[in-house]
Amino acid sequence: MSYLPKPVLVIGGGIAGIQAALDLADQGIQVYLVEKTPSIGGKMMQLDKTFPTLDCSACILTPKMVAVARHPNIKLLTYSEVIEVTGSAGNFNVKILKKPRYVDEEKCIGCGICFNKCPSKVPDEFNLGMSQRRAIYVPFPQAVPLKATIDKEHCIYFTKQRCRVCEKVCPTKAINYEQKPETIELNVASIVVATGYQLIDPTLAAQYGYGKYQNVYISLEFERLLSSTGPTGGEIVRRSDNKHPKNIAFIQCVCSRDVKINPNCSAFCCMASVKHSILAKEHLPNVDCTIFYMDLRAFGKGYQEFYNRAMREFGVKFMRGKPAKIEEEPETKNLIITYEDTFTGLKKTMTFDMVVLAVGVKPIYPEALKLPLSEDGYVQLKNQYLDPVLTMIDGVYTVGVAAGAKDIPDSVVQSGNAAIKASILAGGAQK
Amino acid sequence: MTYLVPQHPLQLVELGAERFSRCFNCGNCTAICPITKEKASYPRKLIRYSLLGMEDKILSSTDPWLCYYCGECSDQCPRDANPGSFMMSLRRYLTTKYDWTGFSKLMYYSKKAEVIAIIVVAAIVGSIIYLLHGPIVETRVELETFAPYLTTEIGALTVLFVLAGILLSNLYRMYRFVMRDENGNRIRVPLGFMIRDFIRIVPLHFLTQIKIKECKDRQKNWINHLIIFYGYAASFILFVPLLKFTQTNDPFLFVNPLSILGIFSTIALLYGASIAIYGRVKKTQPMWKDSHSTDWMFLILLLLTTITGILTGIFRTFGFPLPTYIMYSLHLMIAAPFLILEVPFAKWSHLAYRPFALYFESLKERYLASKR
Ligand SMILES: Cc1cc2nc3c(=O)[nH]c(=O)nc-3n(C[C@H](O)[C@H](O)[C@H](O)COP(=O)(O)OP(=O)(O)OC[C@H]3O[C@@H](n4cnc5c(N)ncnc54)[C@H](O)[C@@H]3O)c2cc1C
Numbered sequence: 001m002s003y004l005p006k007p008v009l010v011i012g013g014g015i016a017g018i019q020a021a022l023d024l025a026d027q028g029i030q031v032y033l034v035e036k037t038p039s040i041g042g043k044m045m046q047l048d049k050t051f052p053t054l055d056c057s058a059c060i061l062t063p064k065m066v067a068v069a070r071h072p073n074i075k076l077l078t079y080s081e082v083i084e085v086t087g088s089a090g091n092f093n094v095k096i097l098k099k100p101r102y103v104d105e106e107k108c109i110g111c112g113i114c115f116n117k118c119p120s121k122v123p124d125e126f127n128l129g130m131s132q133r134r135a136i137y138v139p140f141p142q143a144v145p146l147k148a149t150i151d152k153e154h155c156i157y158f159t160k161q162r163c164r165v166c167e168k169v170c171p172t173k174a175i176n177y178e179q180k181p182e183t184i185e186l187n188v189a190s191i192v193v194a195t196g197y198q199l200i201d202p203t204l205a206a207q208y209g210y211g212k213y214q215n216v217y218i219s220l221e222f223e224r225l226l227s228s229t230g231p232t233g234g235e236i237v238r239r240s241d242n243k244h245p246k247n248i249a250f251i252q253c254v255c256s257r258d259v260k261i262n263p264n265c266s267a268f269c270c271m272a273s274v275k276h277s278i279l280a281k282e283h284l285p286n287v288d289c290t291i292f293y294m295d296l297r298a299f300g301k302g303y304q305e306f307y308n309r310a311m312r313e314f315g316v317k318f319m320r321g322k323p324a325k326i327e328e329e330p331e332t333k334n335l336i337i338t339y340e341d342t343f344t345g346l347k348k349t350m351t352f353d354m355v356v357l358a359v360g361v362k363p364i365y366p367e368a369l370k371l372p373l374s375e376d377g378y379v380q381l382k383n384q385y386l387d388p389v390l391t392m393i394d395g396v397y398t399v400g401v402a403a404g405a406k407d408i409p410d411s412v413v414q415s416g417n418a419a420i421k422a423s424i425l426a427g428g429a430q431k
Numbered sequence: 432m433t434y435l436v437p438q439h440p441l442q443l444v445e446l447g448a449e450r451f452s453r454c455f456n457c458g459n460c461t462a463i464c465p466i467t468k469e470k471a472s473y474p475r476k477l478i479r480y481s482l483l484g485m486e487d488k489i490l491s492s493t494d495p496w497l498c499y500y501c502g503e504c505s506d507q508c509p510r511d512a513n514p515g516s517f518m519m520s521l522r523r524y525l526t527t528k529y530d531w532t533g534f535s536k537l538m539y540y541s542k543k544a545e546v547i548a549i550i551v552v553a554a555i556v557g558s559i560i561y562l563l564h565g566p567i568v569e570t571r572v573e574l575e576t577f578a579p580y581l582t583t584e585i586g587a588l589t590v591l592f593v594l595a596g597i598l599l600s601n602l603y604r605m606y607r608f609v610m611r612d613e614n615g616n617r618i619r620v621p622l623g624f625m626i627r628d629f630i631r632i633v634p635l636h637f638l639t640q641i642k643i644k645e646c647k648d649r650q651k652n653w654i655n656h657l658i659i660f661y662g663y664a665a666s667f668i669l670f671v672p673l674l675k676f677t678q679t680n681d682p683f684l685f686v687n688p689l690s691i692l693g694i695f696s697t698i699a700l701l702y703g704a705s706i707a708i709y710g711r712v713k714k715t716q717p718m719w720k721d722s723h724s725t726d727w728m729f730l731i732l733l734l735l736t737t738i739t740g741i742l743t744g745i746f747r748t749f750g751f752p753l754p755t756y757i758m759y760s761l762h763l764m765i766a767a768p769f770l771i772l773e774v775p776f777a778k779w780s781h782l783a784y785r786p787f788a789l790y791f792e793s794l795k796e797r798y799l800a801s802k803r
């Protein structure tokens with residue numbers, strides 16, 4: 001029997017897409033992994049540690065990213081986007097746009113000389129704008145592939161026709177300002193959508209004053225503050241005065257479970273905040289942490305124990321009540337939270353040095369696929385109970401947060417499931 | 432001991448709190464409300480009581496009367512449970528509970544009954560006028576002859592006393608419900624305090640309704656409330672105790688102080704009623720978004736009473752005898768059900784319940800302080 005499976009396309013290079021690609025490739029199937037940013041890794045790369053084991057997130061993710069890069073069956077297409085999909089299950093024709101990096105990927109060795117010399121400074125997306133990168137950059141040191149990219153919008157040469165410093169300093173002559181976008185056409189058997197999520201705009205919950213008060217943070221920013229590779233080198237300090245906070249409030253369900261903004265539960269933010277409170281205590285043993293919650297969702301293996309530890313071992317306070325507003329003390333830039341303690345029924349205010357909003361998520365999808373969505377804004381599934389990875393389009397599967405808010409272990413499990421489904425079509429088409 | 436009344440939440444739904452069972456108990460509404468204090472914390476707690484059917488807790492609470500429906504709670508409720516309209520429906524509910532005659536219940540729970548009651552009262556007044564009116568002089572306006580002063584005044588005073596009697600007895604019932612401690616036991620406060628607090632609280636809040644101003648951006652509302660209130664009070668005084676001087680044959684005199692008061696009260700009522708009707712139609716404010724049939728009926732009767740009053744005055748001033756008599760009869764037929772039904776049994780009783788709620792609350796505070 002000659003068995004030559006057709007290729008499979010995986011869109012999105014977060015943990016879910018990475019896992020799906022590896023599970024497919026390990027079966028001998030050719031995989032195209034398309035990622036729109038310059039590197040794979042997704043949100044997990046930005047996390048400091050993961051609940052409930054407090055593993056270093058990058059340490060468990062980077063080996064998988066390297067495995068993707070090295071795998072003979074995976075063709076990695078970063079800085080690329082799917083622009084057209086036609087055909088049907090077993091036989092999809094896909095057009096992919098490979099955006100120009102203005103750096104020759106073959107020649108670039110990721111030495112970093114160019115971004116040390118580039119004069120144009122830009123807010124760094126990886127640290128949510130809390131630090132700066134250059135116009136020529138790699139998003140983070142462990143990027144896969146480790147190739148520089150020129151951000152055309154901020155490059156002085158592209159905006160003002162002068163500079164070309166990177167070209168002068170590059171030891172391998174990899175800079176190529178004339179690079180053009182490329183279109184790649186593929187025929188694949190099936191598609192796995194793992195495009196993940198974005199955080200909902202926290203200013204929609206205007207009562208919490210994000211963007212207006214300096215010491216109000218969103219959870220992912222806090223994650224970067226905790227990280228030793230973050231903007232403060234792992235120091236928890238306030239934006240306003242660079243001092244350690246004495247107490248921190250975490251507010252749950254911001255832009256989640258609110259019919260006016262997003263009625264869905266974002267699933268992982270309860271545990272993420274419990275994690276943040278523990279890590280904050282590990283960084284600053286004397287800091288006081290209070291979590292304002294409505295219901296605490298500790299659904300996974302070891303999660304209830306993790307929550308119990310936060311409370312008993314670390315002395316994290318849990319306050320049941322959704323705060324109504326935050327006001328800022330103008331001199332100290334401390335934050336006054338007004339809330340009802342729903343256990344005693346008393347209306348109260350409390351002052352904090354720092355507030356972290358556990359902001360909710362919404363999925364992102366590749367437009368080219370025109371996936372039918374259901375009422376909750378997530379992709380519609382054909383059979384939510386018995387085939388929870390199949391979209392309304394046969395042969396198109398979805399995993400990770402794109403398929404519904406979930407944590408990393410659940411994303412990984414789902415990717416394995418989708419990989420099997422996708423591989424059946426890949427092999428079957430050759431019969 | 433608490434008795435659970437399973438149908439209680441359904442009654443509130445009927446009274447306008449359509450979505451309050453969506454509440455997931457987050458406390459946002461309590462925290463955002465501009466008038467809740469540390470201990471007087473609502474709406475969330477009251478929503479819990481109501482959803483569980485804890486009627487005793489609701490009956491003994493004065494909190495619903497402190498809320499002026501600014502709607503801040505509803506704007507930010509993450510479940511869109513509309514806690515502001517829940518508070519409104521609690522006030523309707525309490526009105527039906529304080530009232531022992533059962534009329535209030537009838538009016539609030541059945542639009543049909545409300546309309547029938549109004550027609551019946553109008554018909555009774557109509558028949559009395561038909562049977563008891565004096566000679567009809569067609570050559571010139573002789574309103575005094577058509578409606579002999581004594582008969583009308585007796586009628587007006589009867590209305591006044593019945594009204595006052597019902598309202599006072601309802602207030603007494605409110606007192607009985609409210610003056611209870613956490614466990615539902617009755618509490619008493621020495622008479623001296625009762626008198627002192629009464630003097631300190633009730634007249635001030637009855638006459639100024641100053642509490643509205645604690646709500647954000649409610650200056651305009653407060654003024655509007657006062658305009659309707661004083662317009663109404665002035666016309667009540669003019670046409671009940673002072674009827675002898677106002678129900679005259681004389682044409683309208685701008686120099687007469689009573690006429691000037693009359694003009695003021697008429698303009699105030701027309702203005703206030705029009706603003707409220709416009710607001711309710713356009714739903715310009717949260718409190719005008721959930722209009723109950725009694726709210727409409729109140730405004731419609733108020734407007735009609737005022738308009739027929741004005742027309743009577745015009746016909747009299749220009750010397751049309753028959754139209755004057757007919758319009759005056761109509762005026763009485765509309766004013767009577769308005770005064771008898773809407774004031775003690777429906778919306779306007781809140782004018783009395785609100786200041787008394789503050790009063791009872793302060794008595795309770797004294798009791799608790801003496802316990803400590
Ligand atoms: C503050 C915070 C803390 C968290 N902590 C934990 C934790 O401790 N433990 C845990 O288990 N979970 C945690 N999570 C949840 C975790 O981040 C997610 O479960 C996980 O990252 C989901 O991975 P994903 O691959 O589905 O999505 P993503 O990580 O978002 O990856 C999606 C990828 O697809 C790419 N993409 C998007 N659109 C396109 C397109 N059109 N074409 C090509 N590529 C595209 C994106 O660039 C991205 O690289 C946390 C989340 C937050 C916000």
Ligand code: SF4
Nearest residue numbers: 118155156163164166
């Ligand atoms: S040419 Fe552009 S990318 Fe290169 S160094 Fe200058 S500004 Fe930076």
Ligand code: SF4
Nearest residue numbers: 253256265266269270
């Ligand atoms: S996981 Fe927790 S914080 Fe996040 S939306 Fe759900 S309940 Fe709210």
Ligand code: SF4
Nearest residue numbers: 454455457458460508
């Ligand atoms: S804000 Fe809404 S959901 Fe929250 S307690 Fe109040 S009514 Fe209930």
Ligand code: SF4
Nearest residue numbers: 464498500501502504
């Ligand atoms: S309507 Fe206004 S006053 Fe009434 S409970 Fe809500 S927030 Fe408080």
